[in-house]
Amino acid sequence: MNGIHDMGGMEGLGRIVHERDEPVFHAPWEGRVLAATVAAGWWKRWNTDAGRHERELLPPADYLRMSYYERWLAALEEILVRTGLVTRAEIETGRPAPGAARAEPPVQGGQAAAVLDRGSNYRRPLDAPPRFRPGSRVRVRNAHPSGHTRMPRYVRGHAGTVHMHHGGYVYPDTNAHFRGEDPRHLYSVRFEAAELWGESATGRGAVYVDLWEPYLEPA
Amino acid sequence: MAHDPSHDHGRHSDVPSDPALRAKSLESLLVEKGLVDPAALDAVVEYYERKVGPRNGARVVARAWSDPAYRARLLTDASAAIAEFGYTGRQGEHMVAVENTATVHNLVVCTLCSCYPLPVLGLPPVWYKSDAYRSRAVADPRGVLKEFGLALAAEVEVRVWDSTAEIRYLVLPERPPGTEGLSEPQLAELVTRDAMIGVAQVAPPGAPR
Numbered sequence: 553m554n555g556i557h558d559m560g561g562m563e564g565l566g567r568i569v570h571e572r573d574e575p576v577f578h579a580p581w582e583g584r585v586l587a588a589t590v591a592a593g594w595w596k597r598w599n600t601d602a603g604r605h606e607r608e609l610l611p612p613a614d615y616l617r618m619s620y621y622e623r624w625l626a627a628l629e630e631i632l633v634r635t636g637l638v639t640r641a642e643i644e645t646g647r648p649a650p651g652a653a654r655a656e657p658p659v660q661g662g663q664a665a666a667v668l669d670r671g672s673n674y675r676r677p678l679d680a681p682p683r684f685r686p687g688s689r690v691r692v693r694n695a696h697p698s699g700h701t702r703m704p705r706y707v708r709g710h711a712g713t714v715h716m717h718h719g720g721y722v723y724p725d726t727n728a729h730f731r732g733e734d735p736r737h738l739y740s741v742r743f744e745a746a747e748l749w750g751e752s753a754t755g756r757g758a759v760y761v762d763l764w765e766p767y768l769e770p771a
Numbered sequence: 772m773a774h775d776p777s778h779d780h781g782r783h784s785d786v787p788s789d790p791a792l793r794a795k796s797l798e799s800l801l802v803e804k805g806l807v808d809p810a811a812l813d814a815v816v817e818y819y820e821r822k823v824g825p826r827n828g829a830r831v832v833a834r835a836w837s838d839p840a841y842r843a844r845l846l847t848d849a850s851a852a853i854a855e856f857g858y859t860g861r862q863g864e865h866m867v868a869v870e871n872t873a874t875v876h877n878l879v880v881c882t883l884c885s886c887y888p889l890p891v892l893g894l895p896p897v898w899y900k901s902d903a904y905r906s907r908a909v910a911d912p913r914g915v916l917k918e919f920g921l922a923l924a925a926e927v928e929v930r931v932w933d934s935t936a937e938i939r940y941l942v943l944p945e946r947p948p949g950t951e952g953l954s955e956p957q958l959a960e961l962v963t964r965d966a967m968i969g970v971a972q973v974a975p976p977g978a979p980r
Contacts, residue, residue, distance in 0.1 A: 560882030560933065562906040568918055569903075574896050576820045581791040584798055586894075587815035590861075591807040600937075604884055620885070620900045622790050629797060637806055646796035647803070654805040661810025665818050671860040671890075674937040702935045704882055706909060718865070718938055738936055740867075745929075754913045757929035762936035 553698050554705060556612035561706040561749070582621040589628050594658045594667070597635035600674075601728035605700040606631040676735035678720035682765070684739060688714040689771040692741075692763065700728035703767040707759075711771040712743040715760060723764055737765040824893035825964035827858045828941060831891060832967065833958035835868075836946045846870060849941065853891060863890030863939055869932060870943040871969070876927050877942045878916070878969035880908035881934040888939035892964055899968065909933055919970040942967050947975040 559565065577583040593603065606627040607615075615623060632638045642649055659667055684690055694709045695701075702724050718738040726734040741763050745753035801807045831853055835842040845852040849866035853859075866888060869877040881887065882905050887895040898904055908915050912929045916922070923929065932940045944966040950958060953976070965971035 557883055559902055559906040560909045562902075563910075565902040565906045567903055568898050568901060568907070568915065570898050570919065571896065576824075576894055577816075578897070579791060581794040583816040583819070584812060585790075585794050586819065587812035588794075588798055588801060588807060590815050591811050592801060595806065607884065616902065619790075620897065625790055625794055625797070632801075638800060638804065642800055642804075643797065646800050648800065652804060654803075656805055657808040657811065659811055660808050661814045664811040664814035665822065668815065668818050669860040671862070671864040673864055675865065702883060704933065704935060706882075716867075718936070721865075721937060724936075738938075740938070749910055752910070754911050755925055755929065756927070757912060757931070759909050759931045759933060761933045762938050764936070 553608060553700065554696055555608045556610075556615045557608045558705050560704045585621045585625045585628065589624055590668075591657070591659065591664070592628065592632060592637065595635075595637060596658075597637060598631055598730075599727055600672070601700060601722075601724040602730065603627070603631065604724075605728040606634070608700065674722045676720045676722060676733065678735055678737060680737075682717050682737040682739075684714045684717070684737075684765070684768065684770075686714050686716060690714055690739075690741060690768040691771040692767055693769055695767070697725065699725065701725050701767075703763060704761065706748060707741075707743060707761050707763070710743055710747050712741040712747065712761075714739050715742045716740040718762065721764070723766070725764075725766070739763055739765070739768070741768070819889075819894050823858075823890050825891075825962075825967065826959070827856065827893075828888070828891035828964070828967045829959040829962035830856060830955070831858070831941070832943060832962045833955045835943055836950075836958055837955050842943075845943065853941075858890040860890050862886070863888045865938045866891075866941060867938055868941045868943050869930065871945045871972075873945070874927060875930060876916075876923055876969065877930045877932060877940075878908060878912050879932045879934065879940045879942060880905060882906070882909055883933075883935060886934035886939065888941050891941055892967060896964070916970060919965065921971055942969040944969075944973045947973050947978075949975045949977075 607623050629643050633640050691711045692707045720735045721738040722733040723736045726732050740760050743759050745757040802809050835845050845868045849868040853866050871877055885895055885900040909931050912931050961973050966973045
């Protein structure tokens with residue numbers, strides 16, 4: 553979706569504020585929101601891509617106003633309701649609905665670090681050979697899907713060169729919508745700065761973007 | 772998760788202004804429903820406050836500077852080379868290391884969200900997740916680097932890596948001069964988080980950080 557989250561190349565979004573000796577969390581609730589998002593995710597009612605898409609669905613004005621973990625909190629509430637783990641009424645009252653069954657958490661405290669250490673493998677074997685190889689000239693499709701995509705607006709319609717073939721990876725455009733992993737070939741594509749930004753490009757340089765095969769056509 | 776026009780996103784404006792209260796209310800709901808174990812939340816917070824962080828990445832960089840064979844492994848299969856230290860897991864499953872040289876400077880961003888190599892760098896700083904950095908790093912990397920105090924010569928090529936997939940990028944900074952006799956742990960002391968994102972270079976020993 554052409555949402556507010558797709559920020560590459562925008563201007564006017566403020567100064568970059570670098571904080572010395574920054575703490576991991578600026579308030580305890582930030583850590584609790586991150587942890588609750590991770591732990592609720594262990595129910596596997598949603599996947600990483602669906603979680604990202606939920607944050608993209610926040611209304612743009614709210615997205616810009618919210619701090620990072622406020623976005624996570626709002627999106628967590630939404631996806632918990634969307635996937636049926638809690639009801640809207642429960643969110644508003646902060647209490648389980650009368651008579652609601654009590655579940656058993658899928659991961660207990662003592663197992664959490666090992667689960668984080670394991671992570672998730674997003675790579676998938678593919679039978680189909682890759683359409684492109686390092687050195688191939690490609691152009692990003694001028695497409696504007698209304699759902700989740702990892703094809704940033706600033707590269708659409710632009711030509712680049714395949715730098716690396718990463719292999720087959722879960723395809724976010726379907727996975728985020730629970731339409732299956734549909735793994736596709738993933739490439740690192742190099743775009744010259746002048747190709748993307750024209751006269752505004754500031755000196756020698758390039759941007760490398762990881763793009764799935766369906767985003768690309770031969771240039 | 773298709774667009775649902777009946778889904779009222781306007782409700783976010785009603786979220787209480789104090790996110791701490793809202794977070795606490797949500798956590799107690801999840802605990803009461805048996806959806807999360809509060810001890811697991813403690814463990815996740817502890818994991819990100821203590822277990823993972825830029826000291827991990829600094830050890831990887833120091834070894835790459837000290838051991839040419841390790842450097843070669845890191846640049847050809849970063850996931851495996853980093854796993855030699857036991858640094859694996861969530862948001863670091865598929866790693867690529869990119870090397871700074873006298874003629875190439877690398878910079879990492881996630882324009883679409885906040886993707887970051889957690890096992891080697893820990894959670895990202897606020898500026899990395901900020902709208903300002905996400906929007907400008909790809910279009911004006913030299914301007915961004917100048918704000919971080921790093922003015923690159925015109926002949927240096929700036930390569931920006933936008934983390935749009937599940938590949939996570941670690942910058943292998945240039946080894947600073949005057950470090951010839953240093954041990955791996957001494958070298959690791961010099962390596963900063965910012966240098967491994969690419970908004971800084973590693974300063975020689977004794978220089979202000």
